Amino acid sequence: MTTPAQAIAVTNLHKRFGPLEVLKGVSLTANEGDVIAIIGGSGSGKSTFLRCINMLELPTSGSVTVHGETIAMKKDGHGGLMPSDRKQVQRLRTQLGMVFQSFNLWQHMTILQNVIEVPIHVLGKSKDEAIATGEALLRRVGLFEKRDAYPAFLSGGQQQRAAIARALAIQPLVMLFDEPTSALDPQLVGEVLTVIGDLAREKRTMILVTHEMKFARNVANHIVFLADGVIDEQGSPDEIFGNPRSERLKKFISSIH
């Protein structure tokens, strides 16, 4: 049996905001087909970690490798790092489909225009091809009828599903979900989780920062518990939720039930 290819490798990542060290050396490897859920209390650095993977947040030290290609970094002169090749970062970002907590759909475009924007203007696809793919993706997340509507007229759940379609449209190697249901009304969470769960079942590689523990347990094959900027414990869902070892994890799990 061949080992699956490595999709993302993060090595010894540190991130400092002024005097506050949010990440204190986090390493994580995601192979193709992995569904990794990152859990932890607020302020544990999980969103920051995710945002460091596509360099929306620049790490203070450490390295990120996407599909075997390490992002070249140089010193920024303020004790941190910055990408030494902006083109490389832009190219690698098209491998990473990010879904944000607050959707961040482009409000001046219709749903379909949102979905075809990057394929046309970044990936250089033809308009017909992008529309065909985009409409298929919208049908898949159940928003085909809303393709000509503007984001402001959609519910939060519909907007987040559209945002997932937009991320899928770039045909990313890895999907990054940054608390995708945290900004939603409780009754809208389900429709978004259903879409993400379907993606997980078809073995799409994804890293998911979430507060939905039950969901994480169901869809992820690996759970990472971040606390105070370090990986406190990681393992299979059954190990983490069924047999937590560290005190902090025990406390965290009992606090959410």
Next chain:
Amino acid sequence: MTDTTPPDVTTHAMAFTPEDLPTAGSFFKPHRIVLLLIAAALVFCIVWFMRWDWVPQYLPRLGYGILVTLAMLFSTAILGFILAVPLGLVQVTGPWPLKTLAKIFCTVIRGTPLLLQLWLLYYGLGSIFPQTGIKQTFLWPYLRESWPYGVAALTISFAAYEGEVMRGAFAGVPAGEIEAARAYGMNRWTVFRRIWLPRAIHRALPTLNGETVLQLKATPLVATITVIDVYSVISKVRQDTYITYEPLLLLALIYMCLTGILVIAFRYLENRIPTRGA
């Protein structure tokens, strides 16, 4: 089965819905009949008791004047807006020397009367140019005229006001939308061209509408430096005929019509992208 589903609000949002407009029947309510009669009487009085016999004679010149006014408005609004985009952008994201320069420009221009700027350009630069080498260049035939100074002054003024408007519009685009664009691998120029700028313009449109109307009503100032716009044609009428009020009434009507057209055009642009709760 009858189809009774209402039109999809997500794709048919408009500022004016048919319910807002008066129907034919609603004109026959008593108070409206009275108002209509008063208006009709007013129009009748204006037409019957005032002097309009001068109009046919001046009609060609009035048409020319309106064209000059419109040319002044559109050229300076477009040029001014093109300048306003970088002026607003550097104030939001530029390096500090550019930011400071843009701030000083906007503050100085907005802090002085347009009439003063116009005269400084026309009487100041206009009297310096003949003593310089410009007299030998291809520009001289234009710089000898008065309209380039009018265009310059109105453009600079519009740029300064709209620079501030665009500064606010750029700053007001949600950071998350810019971030999403970057997260999918857009380079800076694409982010600006596809997301930031169109989003900012969309936000600024209602303000730009008002500012363009103000710009229209700033154009008569060019009459003070001998540009023949519609205002100066009307002044000429008054000088020639000694008729006081009628030309002014007509002038008011002309500016009102032009304003109406501008407002409707901008409303059409705004409605192309519906906003919620507008």
